Amino acid sequence: MSDTQFIIGFFCLILGILAVVFLVVSALIARSETRKAMECTLPVIAEIIEIQKRRMNLDADGPRSYSWFPKYRFRWNGKDMEIFDNTGHKEDYQQVGDRKTLYVNPNKPEDFYAEGDKLTRTLVIVFRLVGFASIVALVAVFVIGQRFITG
Secondary structure: OOHHHHHHHHHHHHHHHHHHHHHHHHHHHHHHHHHHHHHOOEEEEEEEEEEEEEEOOOOOOOOOOEEEEEEEEEEEOOEEEEEEOOOOEOOOOOOOOOEEEEEEEOOEEEEEEEOOOOHHHHHHHHHHHHHHHHHHHHHHHHHHHHHHHHO
8 A cells, every 4th residue: 555545545534534423413413402392392481590601612721712601590380490501602692681482391391492592503504514524525535536546
């Protein structure tokens, strides 16, 4: 095997792994959202009572990035419930005191999704696009590599 074939094979492997990872993650996120939509059917009006700022960088030495996570309060079976949303947003996306419709799982009120939250759908689309772009890049590297090797 020549060095050129090894390099082309290596790039194809990396692009293939990226494509699979991004497409699988997008499918898992989409499945989770579909499950939530089927299980979380009871609408409640919730008020944002707190917004927690959390550091989001993956590497302690990397640049600092933050997301803001709302804490909601709503009435459930005669009691006040307070729960944090695990979906982070940009800083001024929501304000304390804002009201929002949440769809709650009647059997497990800690499980909910917020009406109008487009972040998860956007994530699914972005992950699918990156996955498909990786497949296109994989095919391009393979075809160009074959022409380079045989040509």
